[in-house]
Amino acid sequence: MQNTTLILLQWLAMALTVTFGMVAGEYFKPFNVSYDHRALIIDGQRRMLISAGIHYPRATPEMWPDLIAKSKEGGANAVQTYVFWGGHEPVKGQYNFEGRYDLVKFVKLVGSSGLYLHLRIGPYVCAEWNFGGFPVWLRDIPGIVFRTDNAPFKEEMQRFVKKIVDMMREESLFSWQGGPIIMLQIENEYGNIEGSFGQKGKDYVKWAAEMAVGLGAGVPWVMCKQTDAPEYIIDACNGYYCDGFKPNSNKKPIFWTENWDGWYTNWGGRLPHRPVEDLAFAVARFYQRGGSFQNYYMFFGGTNFGRTSGGPNIITSYDYDAPLDEYGLLSQPKWGHLKDLHAAIKLCEPALVAAESAQYIKLGSMQEAHVYQGNKSICSAFLANIDEHKTITVQFLGQYYTLPPWSVSVLPDCKNVVFNTAKVGAQTSIKVVDFEPTLSAKSSTPNHLMIQKEVPLVSESWMTFKEPIGAWGDDNFTFKGVLEHLNVTKDGSDYLWYITRIYVSDEDVLHWEENASNPSLVIDSMRDLVRIFINGKLIGSARGDWVKVVQKLQFKQGYNDLVLLSETVGLQNYGAFLEKDGAGFQGQITLTGFKNGDVNITHSPWTYQVGLKGEFLKLYATEDNKSSGWTNLTDEEVPSSLSWYKTNFDSPGGKDPVVVDFSSMGKGEAWVNGHHIGRYWTLVAPKDGCQETCDYRGAYGSEKCNTNCGNPTQIWYHVPRSWLQPSDNLLVLFEETGGNPFEISVKTVSVKTVCGHMSEDYYPPVDMWAQPNYSNMKPVVQLQCEDGYKIESIEFASYGTPQGSCQAFSTGNCHATNSSAILSEVCEGRNSCKIEVSNSVFGDPCPRTVKTLAVKAKCKPSSSSSSTTQWYGGLSDI
Numbered sequence: 001m002q003n004t005t006l007i008l009l010q011w012l013a014m015a016l017t018v019t020f021g022m023v024a025g026e027y028f029k030p031f032n033v034s035y036d037h038r039a040l041i042i043d044g045q046r047r048m049l050i051s052a053g054i055h056y057p058r059a060t061p062e063m064w065p066d067l068i069a070k071s072k073e074g075g076a077n078a079v080q081t082y083v084f085w086g087g088h089e090p091v092k093g094q095y096n097f098e099g100r101y102d103l104v105k106f107v108k109l110v111g112s113s114g115l116y117l118h119l120r121i122g123p124y125v126c127a128e129w130n131f132g133g134f135p136v137w138l139r140d141i142p143g144i145v146f147r148t149d150n151a152p153f154k155e156e157m158q159r160f161v162k163k164i165v166d167m168m169r170e171e172s173l174f175s176w177q178g179g180p181i182i183m184l185q186i187e188n189e190y191g192n193i194e195g196s197f198g199q200k201g202k203d204y205v206k207w208a209a210e211m212a213v214g215l216g217a218g219v220p221w222v223m224c225k226q227t228d229a230p231e232y233i234i235d236a237c238n239g240y241y242c243d244g245f246k247p248n249s250n251k252k253p254i255f256w257t258e259n260w261d262g263w264y265t266n267w268g269g270r271l272p273h274r275p276v277e278d279l280a281f282a283v284a285r286f287y288q289r290g291g292s293f294q295n296y297y298m299f300f301g302g303t304n305f306g307r308t309s310g311g312p313n314i315i316t317s318y319d320y321d322a323p324l325d326e327y328g329l330l331s332q333p334k335w336g337h338l339k340d341l342h343a344a345i346k347l348c349e350p351a352l353v354a355a356e357s358a359q360y361i362k363l364g365s366m367q368e369a370h371v372y373q374g375n376k377s378i379c380s381a382f383l384a385n386i387d388e389h390k391t392i393t394v395q396f397l398g399q400y401y402t403l404p405p406w407s408v409s410v411l412p413d414c415k416n417v418v419f420n421t422a423k424v425g426a427q428t429s430i431k432v433v434d435f436e437p438t439l440s441a442k443s444s445t446p447n448h449l450m451i452q453k454e455v456p457l458v459s460e461s462w463m464t465f466k467e468p469i470g471a472w473g474d475d476n477f478t479f480k481g482v483l484e485h486l487n488v489t490k491d492g493s494d495y496l497w498y499i500t501r502i503y504v505s506d507e508d509v510l511h512w513e514e515n516a517s518n519p520s521l522v523i524d525s526m527r528d529l530v531r532i533f534i535n536g537k538l539i540g541s542a543r544g545d546w547v548k549v550v551q552k553l554q555f556k557q558g559y560n561d562l563v564l565l566s567e568t569v570g571l572q573n574y575g576a577f578l579e580k581d582g583a584g585f586q587g588q589i590t591l592t593g594f595k596n597g598d599v600n601i602t603h604s605p606w607t608y609q610v611g612l613k614g615e616f617l618k619l620y621a622t623e624d625n626k627s628s629g630w631t632n633l634t635d636e637e638v639p640s641s642l643s644w645y646k647t648n649f650d651s652p653g654g655k656d657p658v659v660v661d662f663s664s665m666g667k668g669e670a671w672v673n674g675h676h677i678g679r680y681w682t683l684v685a686p687k688d689g690c691q692e693t694c695d696y697r698g699a700y701g702s703e704k705c706n707t708n709c710g711n712p713t714q715i716w717y718h719v720p721r722s723w724l725q726p727s728d729n730l731l732v733l734f735e736e737t738g739g740n741p742f743e744i745s746v747k748t749v750s751v752k753t754v755c756g757h758m759s760e761d762y763y764p765p766v767d768m769w770a771q772p773n774y775s776n777m778k779p780v781v782q783l784q785c786e787d788g789y790k791i792e793s794i795e796f797a798s799y800g801t802p803q804g805s806c807q808a809f810s811t812g813n814c815h816a817t818n819s820s821a822i823l824s825e826v827c828e829g830r831n832s833c834k835i836e837v838s839n840s841v842f843g844d845p846c847p848r849t850v851k852t853l854a855v856k857a858k859c860k861p862s863s864s865s866s867s868t869t870q871w872y873g874g875l876s877d878i
Helices: 002-020 064-073 103-112 136-140 151-170 194-213 276-288 334-354 485-489 506-514 819-827
Strands: 033-035 040-042 045-047 049-054 078-082 116-122 181-186 221-224 234-239 254-260 291-300 359-364 367-375 378-385 392-396 399-403 407-411 428-434 463-466 477-480 495-504 520-534 537-552 558-567 584-592 605-610 643-649 658-661 667-672 675-681 716-719 729-735 745-759 780-784 789-800 832-836 852-861 870-872
Touching: 040 181, 045 334, 049 064, 064 103, 064 291, 078 291, 103 116, 103 151, 116 151, 136 485, 151 181, 151 194, 181 194, 194 221, 221 254, 254 276, 276 291, 276 334, 276 378, 276 407, 291 334, 334 367, 334 378, 334 407, 359 392, 367 392, 378 392, 378 399, 399 407, 485 495, 485 584, 485 605, 495 584, 558 584, 675 716, 716 745, 745 780, 745 789, 780 852, 789 819, 819 832, 819 852
Parallel strands: 049 078, 049 291, 078 116, 116 181, 181 221, 221 234, 234 254, 254 291, 832 870
Antiparallel strands: 033 040, 040 045, 359 367, 367 378, 378 407, 392 399, 428 745, 463 643, 477 605, 495 558, 495 605, 520 537, 520 558, 520 584, 643 729, 658 716, 658 745, 667 675, 667 729, 745 852, 780 832, 789 852
């Protein structure tokens, strides 16, 4: 084992030299990138790559360094991102590479952190992003058909892709220039829709590949889900599991561009959760069976700020159940368990890259081993049990190994297990959304006086502006016929007013009275949402994805104003023929129930008004607009539909992420200090479809392990700290359905509880593998609060046979009475602590029984918490 350890250390030293070898003006020493059937070849060496998916516009530039650093600390050696065409070129020929769209800055930050970058230009990205990342003006180009052998589309696509490649080259960001970019991607999951275009689809694939390579970027190109990718393009897998994937040529490596570690969420939907045991199983199986590049989609999901979420009907949060949550906090144990897995895979890297392929050994009906042998002193193995129910003991190379169900054990030296995917040793962190005193609160004020209300409100003083119904501006126009929504708005607003006038005769009114009936409005097909007004009064609404609408009406005799407010909630982001996929209404609009029969009003004169008057007046802007008609809001005026509200608030103290709680509201949009924080909507998830307990075993799907049934899908909305000032922050919202702004509150997200739960038959820490006596070491529980926090107290501790999970631990029949005292001494007052799970620390409360240590600790803010990790156990000299 000592020879193997020496080789591992030499390999890691080489990897660090490649990764962190900086020279003046460069992030790396310039290196070439190529590939063979086994892996990407970086500077002449095959590499196993673990990538963290981070989308730069879903965070602020101020958040980027921390996100990249936490990805690296979690074991990633690469970052992957899409390029968002619609954000970079919102108007044809007018580019935006600033703020959240400062792509060059993001790439440079990745490089300066010593990480590689996979840049997925697309430029179609899907990504649950508005219009799949395409700019909406693209659909207005005459004769255009997206993503096929269509000259207008290919011209625009090539122009943008070339611009990005040229920009990266000019900034010296490719690997051969000393930059971090090692791979690019053209198109995205085109194979899913290629058949819709027939031969033109096949021709388009060849054209896209030739066009991309012809730009001379000097690094490999990837196409994902593209079985007919040309021989010079790497075809890659996307999905929950890709261990069985094979590229379309034995000369290409096995790549996994999207490992779905969670799923996105729709308004009115449940919250998906993917257990980390299953995620780790999928990753370990991928490398076990020959994979060499795997990217977490997402490692950090972030937030759909503004109107960027697609779908339609995808929520503002893009948390994705990722290892880093929407705010950039660690999601534990997912982040920590994957960190240990990544460390184990890196220990195997010398053998994984040395072997041309694995030696397969069948260990049982559903158990198998893959052995990677470089030479006699380099050997790594993976032992898998794909049985969903049974723990199995297998014999491998003369030794016995116990494999939990649906798990993989990693053996960096083909002898000692360093990690098992089903044994989670990482801590669990419990996050809370709570109120913190504002920064403007005087430091002399006693803490118990700072919170004067059980639910502190953002403000008791609000102003309001009533949005007019129908036409309000000089730019409205009249047209005979029902126009398609996007053709009119160009997606400049979610809102479009359709206005027409209906004449009702005395005979019609008499007919309805005599028959005790009402006329109805029938819309053949509608998406995403419509609100229906008669003579300025809201009488109904409907929502859906191209659904039929039937609404009872009440007309008066004479002329009646019929107003339809059509709303989009994010444009379609997936599928063929996106350029034809509009919004608003399709088919006929008819009035039924009149005395002389139905009245088709489809081709009547309709007046169109794009957007809201409040949008036109920029009521959300920070500049004081006293002439805009704001008035003081009183309790009697709440609730009120189609209303603008504004107030000012002070920032919460500390550095914890900030959210606005909109649980008292209905549907609308919100801005803070002029920044659009996104759409909000308090639709409630179904009461059924969630599981009380989540079993990680067996294949995962987006309907498995759901949470939050019967509750609003989303009530907390992220406000980045960089968008706030200490006091006098402007909050503006447009509310469509009513709601009560007086009950809105501003809160912070923090980790207040951390727990450890580990048995003495777990493995020693992966990072101690290099120690010569590793096989004799004991498992270790590590507790760590977030930066700026310390462990205030140990709430529970038991070494023995404790029961339950983090927030509901209890002692079992076997319990070491000194457990709490030992943990308190080691951990309290510190940011983090480690303690060995062994009899040598706690004594042996029940011989011949496998003991477990369970501990729950409370974290609290502290500007003086020790950054040194306190260690207690038999290995205190390490």
